[in-house]
Amino acid sequence: MNCSDVWILAEQEDGKILRISHELITRGIALSQKRGCKLCAMVFGNNIDEADLQDLVDRGVDKVVSVEAPELQHFLIEPYSACMHDILSKYKPEIILGGATSTGRTLLPYVAMTAYTGLTADCTGLDIEEGTNNLLQTRPAIGGNIMATIKTPDFRPQMSTVRPRSTKPAPILQKGRKGEIIRLKHNQKLLNSRILKTGFIPNEEEQSLHDAExxxxxxxxxxxxxxxxxxxxxxxxxxxxxxxxxxxxxxxxxxxxxxxxxxxxxxxxxxxxxxxxxxxxxxxxxxxxxxxxxxxxxxxxxxxxxxxxxxxxxxxxxxxxxxxxxxxxxxxxxxx
Amino acid sequence: MRIVVPIKQVPETKSVKMDEKTGTVIREGVESIINPLDLYAIEIAVQLKESNGGEVIAVSMGPPKAIDALKEAIAMGVDSAVLVSDRAFAGSDTWATSYVLAEAIRKIGEYDLIICGERATDGDTGQVGPEIAAYLQLPVLSYVNKVCGTKDGDISVHRLVEEGSEILESEMPCLLTVVKEVSDPRLPTLRGKQKARKAVIPVFGIKELDLDPRKVGLAGSPTKVVKIFRPKVARECEKIIARDEEKIKEAAGKLEAFLKKKEIL
CATH class of the missing domain: 3.40.50.1220 (TPP-binding domain)
Known part of the structure; x- marks a missing residue:
């Protein structure tokens, strides 16, 4: 398999890209520069603004692949994982980073299992190993009592979820920065779901704990x-x-x-x-x-x-x- | 309704000690317990059985002493248990663990639900639940904080996400990972303990499960641990005693200066 690029899962809610996606760009830029490869982003959603996709490019992404359909408006495991597998087979990512969010921590293990590859949860440190170019993933375990550095030497893609707020969001490098934006035509076969979202109850607190500074x-x-x-x-x-x-x-x-x-x-x-x-x-x-x-x-x-x-x-x-x-x-x- | 609950035996977090020289965890002499988050899974499974009829089967992968965790689950109301244990499984990462557990669940037979704790307090990955679901091609409902009920082969739940709770309906069979809010675990009863003592718990190994040896243990695990180390505690606490009004004002001033220096605000 010819894998090369670093990919991030850019999460959105109601068509707006979330902060975690910008944090993943920060991580992704560092890794892709060390590896000398492109940084790409996959987005799943519905009716996403072109400006929001260009914003990812402005912050340092070289290629954005957006898959949109009404069924992808909210996170549902089956359509999301099917679309992610589709990207895996089309683009063969070398590394995939997702946020250690309720979405990332459900979607990435689901995909890693079927793809038979390694996934490291809730990483706080990422680096590239000299010589091998492998991804080094550092994470806390046993309630933060120890730190472990983990790699996936023989399976691809190498996948991690990254702890939210463990790095700063990537700033805009240049407005209108050059990059490729691909709106991938969705395949209806990939959008079936045995789960149906019927409602939502917002938090009592105005600002969610995850987003709070x-x-x-x-x-x-x-x-x-x-x-x-x-x-x-x-x-x-x-x-x-x-x-x-x-x-x-x-x-x-x-x-x-x-x-x-x-x-x-x-x-x-x-x-x-x-x-x-x-x-x-x-x-x-x-x-x-x-x-x-x-x-x-x-x-x-x-x-x-x-x-x-x-x-x-x-x-x-x-x-x-x-x-x-x-x-x-x-x-x-x-x-x- | 037939419900399978995968559980894990973990070291009691409070008693985890570190070998300062090697930076590894000392497991000897540390009390083992059922992963605290699995207790919520056991409780909600037993409640669903009580209201719908059926049975609850606990399954655990681990060393032979993990049988204690399974007996405790029986004492809490689980009907039967299976231990999945084999030297060949040692060193399995979440992929290999999920492969073994999913095959064990397959061998247990038909089921309506698989209910897991959201994560284990030692490995802390939260990956095994969704990975079992993926292997068995089931829909997964993660971070479930309320089970509303089941009807005509569907289950309705609330799923705790960053901004609130989603209300979801899913076809069964499916897999849930549950958080603490989902239930209030009962204590084992005397009768339960007697039942647990008498329970015969079968052990499934690599042969019984007819597993591919290249996919289990260290060899079958895509992830490899490069090193383990102790996190640097680089914090030094500036501590101010403030027992009266004057001192409180002073402390507030120092806090302001401190936060400014840190460029927090």
Whole structure:
């Protein structure tokens, strides 16, 4: 098989390309430059703007292949995997990167299995091995206690899902940059689905946890459900999204969609603020790749301080309202 | 309704210790448990059986001691179990594991549903569920946080995604991977424990499953581990004690300066 290029799965929602796709371009540029090959993107969706596809080119993609049909409007495993296999057989990618999102982490294993090739989950580091040109994929395992570097030497394509927010989105290099945009005619045979999407219930929080640059997490130290409001106020003042530890969710103070940690979500925001969070290893597994970690806790020995960059030791019931007030009154200028 | 639940025995996360010199995980003397996320799969499977009739079969691939995990599943209400174990399986990555488990499920016979935990807390890949589905050519519904019900051979679920929950309907048979919210696992009952003690659990190896030896274990695994190392903990915490109003103001000022220095805001 003659494989050569690096491909990314560019995810879209309602015809708009998502941020994760731009992060994958950043990864893809680095890898394709080292390998001396093209960077290509595959897009599955419906009625995608030409401008959005050109935008991928402007950010560094050399070839965009877009497959569009009403059946591809939302992610459904069967049509998406059939179309991805179609691209595999037409273009023979050497490497495929997808986001470690609900879509990527479902679609890529489904495709890798049928293609009989290797897939590495939730990578935080990618590189090209000197000499062999193989993809080196580094990922956390065992709740972030170890890092493993993995490669797929003898099977193609080499596939990875990449942790969202583990790198910056690729900026626009040049408006109207030259590249190839192919709208692939869809094949109706590939679009059958035994799954039907009948509805959607949006999150309670305005901004999704995955997209949030700032996340404020309530831990057991908040003591009771009513005190969630204090943390919500701080999150709002900071322009961040509210989240919770397992303890808080298990007590029913916030819903499961807020849970960060081993049995919840893995997040990697620019700024993580943990309030009354003790730092159980199961929680750390879901947040320790955050760019900057701030903790507020009464116990100076709390585990959370071991992974924090900045800590305030004291009574959260005094500190949090004071902080919120200062931010709102403009006495602290670190609000956007 | 016949439901198969693949489960994994994992080391208790809290007791995981690292060999500082080699950077590898010390498995000896570490307590083994059912992957915590598999408990939600077992519970929802048992609930579906209770409301629809039928049976639940747990299957686990692992060393002989993984039988303990299967017995615990029986104590929670699972009807029977199969252990998939063979020296030849050692070192299997997610592809090879899914191949073996999918063939084991095939041997178990007809089923309406396969329900997996979203991922295991040790490997943390979340790939085996969708990969089993792909091998068996089943539709996969991942990140399921609610099972609404089954009717006329269809199942209706909610799927937790980044922006909310999708409402999906699927033909059965299909495979679900479930998250914590889907159910509240029960504790094993005394009667369940007695049943588990008496249970005879068959063991399937490479021969019983008639597998291609080139597709299992290290040799059959497309991915290879190059190295394992301990993550660098490069963080140094600037800790401020703030026990009164003055100190809180001071701490807030320092936090502001810190975040500015980090160019966060």
């Amino acid at each position: 700032i996340v404020v997490v309530a831990g057991r130290g908040i003591k009771k459900a009513e005190n969630v409001q204090l943390i919500r106020d701080l999150a709002n003042a900071l322009g961040g999204t509210l989240a919770a530890t397992r303890d808080v969710v298990d007590r029913g103070w916030l819903s499961y969609s807020h849970q960060v940690g081993l049995s919840g979500k893995t997040i990697s925001p620019k700024l993580y603020v943990g309030v009354g969070v003790s730092g159980a290893i199961q929680h750390l597994a879901g947040m320790q790749t955050s760019e900057t970690i701030v903790a507020i806790n009464n116990d100076p020995e709390a585990q959370i301080f071991k992974v924090a960059d900045f800590g305030i030791v004291g009574d959260l019931f005094e500190i949090v309202p004071a902080l919120t007030k200062m931010i709102k009154e403009g006495k602290l200028s670190f609000v956007k």
